[in-house]
Amino acid sequence: MQSTDYELIIIGGGPAGLTAGLYAARARLKTILIEKGVVGGQVLVTDWVDNYPGFVDGITGFELIEKLDKHVERFGLERKIGEVSSMELDGPVKKIILQDGAQLTTKTVILCTGARPNKLGVPGESEFAGKGVSYCATCDGPFYRNREVVVNGGGNTAIQEALYLTKFCNKVTVVHRRAELRATKILQEKAFAEKKIEFILNAGVKEIKGDKSGVTGVVLSHNDGRESLVDVTGIFIFIGTKPNNESLPGSLHFDDAGFLITDAEMATNLKGVYGAGDIRSKKFRQIINAAGEGATAELSAEHYLGTLE
Amino acid sequence: MASDKVVSVSDGDFDDKVINNDKPCLVDFWAPWCGPCKAIGPVIDELAAEYDGKIKIVKMNVDDNPGTPGQFGIRAIPTLILFKGGEIVDQITGAVGKAQLKALIDKAL
Numbered sequence: 001m002q003s004t005d006y007e008l009i010i011i012g013g014g015p016a017g018l019t020a021g022l023y024a025a026r027a028r029l030k031t032i033l034i035e036k037g038v039v040g041g042q043v044l045v046t047d048w049v050d051n052y053p054g055f056v057d058g059i060t061g062f063e064l065i066e067k068l069d070k071h072v073e074r075f076g077l078e079r080k081i082g083e084v085s086s087m088e089l090d091g092p093v094k095k096i097i098l099q100d101g102a103q104l105t106t107k108t109v110i111l112c113t114g115a116r117p118n119k120l121g122v123p124g125e126s127e128f129a130g131k132g133v134s135y136c137a138t139c140d141g142p143f144y145r146n147r148e149v150v151v152n153g154g155g156n157t158a159i160q161e162a163l164y165l166t167k168f169c170n171k172v173t174v175v176h177r178r179a180e181l182r183a184t185k186i187l188q189e190k191a192f193a194e195k196k197i198e199f200i201l202n203a204g205v206k207e208i209k210g211d212k213s214g215v216t217g218v219v220l221s222h223n224d225g226r227e228s229l230v231d232v233t234g235i236f237i238f239i240g241t242k243p244n245n246e247s248l249p250g251s252l253h254f255d256d257a258g259f260l261i262t263d264a265e266m267a268t269n270l271k272g273v274y275g276a277g278d279i280r281s282k283k284f285r286q287i288i289n290a291a292g293e294g295a296t297a298e299l300s301a302e303h304y305l306g307t308l309e
Numbered sequence: 310m311a312s313d314k315v316v317s318v319s320d321g322d323f324d325d326k327v328i329n330n331d332k333p334c335l336v337d338f339w340a341p342w343c344g345p346c347k348a349i350g351p352v353i354d355e356l357a358a359e360y361d362g363k364i365k366i367v368k369m370n371v372d373d374n375p376g377t378p379g380q381f382g383i384r385a386i387p388t389l390i391l392f393k394g395g396e397i398v399d400q401i402t403g404a405v406g407k408a409q410l411k412a413l414i415d416k417a418l
Contacts, residue, residue: 037406038348044404045345062344081352099408130385130402139343139403140385142372214384234384277384 003091006030006106008301009096011247015287016277017112018068019294020301025075025241027302032104034096036083041240042113042278043287046157047138052287061138062242064287084247089273092308100225107308108272108301111248111260113296115241115278115285120152123209126214126236131207132215132234137161141168144234150175152205153238155277159191161238162228166196173197173230174222177204178264200230208235219308247251255281266297272304315357318367320376330365331415333393337368338378338386345404346387351405356414364414393417 002067008016008024013035032172036135055064068204082102088095091110096104104278117135119125125133134140141164149169151162154176160183165172174181179201181188205226207223218230243258253261253269259281266274276293278285315396318326318336327334337353339346357366371378381390381397388401390411398417399411 036408038345038404040344040348045347060344062347065344065348081355081407100312131382132384134385136345136385136403139345139387142340142342143348143384152340214382 001107004031004105004107006034006104007305008108008110008298009094009104010110010112011087011107012041012097012114012244012277012279013039013110014112014114014295015043015065015068015081015276016033016114016279016290016297017041017273018065018072018277019093019291020110020112020298021077021294022068022072023071023295023298024301025077027298031303032078032080032181034080034082034084034098039079042116044161046160047139047141048160049287065120066300068291070253073143075309081231083216087247087249088272089249090148090211090251096140096273108206108304109274110266110294110297110301111268111273111279112277112290112297113244113247113279115243115259117237118240118242120205120237122205122207122208128208128210128215131213132210134236137164137236138300139237140234140236144169146170146232148173150205150230150238151238153240154175154178154181154183154201155238155240156183156187158238159187161189161236163187165236166194169196171196171198173200173232175200175203175205175218175230176204177223185268193223203228205235205237206274229309231242239276241271241285245279252280266293267300272301274300310316313365315353315368318369318374320374323366323369323374323377324368324379325357328334330392332363332365333414334365335414336390336392337366337369337390338383338390339368340370340386342372343386343398343415349387349404352410358408361413370390375401388415390415 010030010033043061051059082098148171202223207219209217259277274297276297277290
C-alpha cells in the first residue's frame with residue numbers, strides 16, 4: 001500500500017478525540033490530533049461534572065480536561081492547532097487539508113468534531129450575544145451577581161447550569177416549553193429545593209428585549225396562548241446541540257439532524273473512517289460516552305490497519 | 310493565567326497602554342475562574358509571538374479590574390477587543406479558534 005504521513009489522524013480534541021489519542025499513542029500508531037482551537041470541547045464550559053466515574057467528589061469541567069490532557073501528554077501524542085478546510089476520505093489513502101495549506105495523508109481517520117449549542121432563532125438573540133445572551137454559565141455567570149436571569153431549557157445542562165447560577169444571581173427563572181423537565185431526577189430534586197429557582201413551564205422564549213446596556217427582558221409565549229414579559233438582564237440558553245459537520249464530506253452518511261451515522265464499532269460508511277463523541281448520531285450525549293466511543297473508534301482503526309498489511 | 314507571555318494591563322494603565330498606544334492592540338479580558346479563558350491562553354501566546362512588532366497583545370483580569378470591562382459593556386468572557394487609534398475595530402466573545410482570532414487581528418493591519 002502507498003505510504004502515508006500518518007496511520008491515524010484524529011480531528012477534534014474533546015473527550016472523544018483525546019481518549020482516542022491516548023489509546024493510539026499507547027498503541028504506538030503514527031498519529032496526529034488536530035484541534036481548531038483549544039482541547040476540551042464542550043466540557044470546558046461545563047462548570048461541574050458530577051457523574052464521571054472515579055471522581056468521587058465531582059470535578060470541574062476544566063480540571064477534568066486538564067487531567068485528560070496531561071494523561072494524553074504522558075504518552076506523547078503529536079498534536080497540531082489547525083482548522084480543517086476539507087477532507088478526502090473515500091479511498092484507502094485519506095487526505096486532510098488544513099486552512100494553512102498543509103495537506104496530511106493517513107490510512108485512518110477518527111472524526112470527533114463534536115457539537116455546539118443550538119440557538120433559539122428569536123429576535124434579539126444575535127443582537128445581544130455577549131451582552132446578556134449567553135450559552136455558558138461558567139464563563140458569564142459571575143457578571144450577573146445579584147441580578148435576575150432566565151435559563152431556557154429543561155434538560156441536564158439547563159438545570160445544572162441554573163443551579164450553578166444561583167451562586168451569583170438573586171433569582172433564576174427556568175423557562176421550559178414542556179410540562180415536565182427532562183433533566184435527571186437528582187438534578188430536578190436539587191432545583192426544586194433551591195429557593196432562588198423559579199419555574200415557568202409550558203412556555204417558550206419569543207423575543208429578547210434590550211437597549212444600549214444589553215438585555216432588559218425576555219418575552220415568553222405560553223402554550224395557552226398568553227404572552228408575558230420577564231424583567232431580567234441575562235438569558236442563558238441550553239436547548240440542545242447541533243453537529244459541527246461543516247468540514248465533513250458529503251460522501252459520509254448523516255442523520256436528518258446532520259449527525260454522523262456509525263455502527264457499534266464507530267465505523268462510518270467509509271472504510272477506515274470512524275466517528276466518536278457528540279458528532280455521532282445517538283440519543284445520549286455524555287462525557288463518559290464520548291470517552292468510551294473514542295476508545296472503541298481507536299481500537300477499530302487499529303484492527304482495520306492490521307487488515308491492510 | 311489566561312496567558313503566560315503577554316503583559317497584563319489594569320484599569321489604572323489601560324488608557325496609557327491601550328487607548329493611547331500607536332500600534333493596534335488586542336485586549337484579552339479574562340478571569341481565573343473561566344476555563345475557556347485559560348484554555349485559549351496558549352493560542353494567545355502563539356499569536357503574540359507571530360505578530361510581534363505588528364500588534365500589541367495584552368490581557369486584563371476582570372476580577373481585579375471591574376472598571377474597564379464595565380466601560381465596554383462586557384458581560385461574557387473570554388472577550389477579545391481589538392483597538393486601533395483608541396477606537397474599537399471589532400470584538401469576539403468565546404473560546405474561538407486561532408484562525409478566527411487571526412482574522413480579527415488582520416482587520417487592524
